[in-house]
Amino acid sequence: MKKTWQQPQLEVLNVNQAK
């Protein structure tokens, strides 16, 4: 029994962050 395919997505959860 094959599983359902969904488009893989890379989710960037944060971007590091300079008176």
Add this chain to the structure above:
Amino acid sequence: MKTEQLSKTSIVSSSKQNIVSDMGGEKVMLSVTNGNYYNLGHIGGHIWDAIAEPISIEELINTLMEQFEVDREQCESHVESFLDHLRKEGLILVHEQDSSAVKA
């Protein structure tokens, strides 16, 4: 930085500079090199596991098609797009044909 387009004959593997964990069936990852957190999702986690060792994209697609209900054209398109995103974030290695790794 390797800029040439990924193709089915490209050989890729996951960078070991990441801390990976499963959360509720989805794979999340901390990149040690850039400090960012990523969610690979469920299918992305399967792909990540499959590229633990160097593998050609064509072979990767064959493996995924054995596990998932998807036609080849759609699988190729989705996987190449996903891997390209991983490469741009520096999360995978792209290997030359002589098996030397190039940092993505």
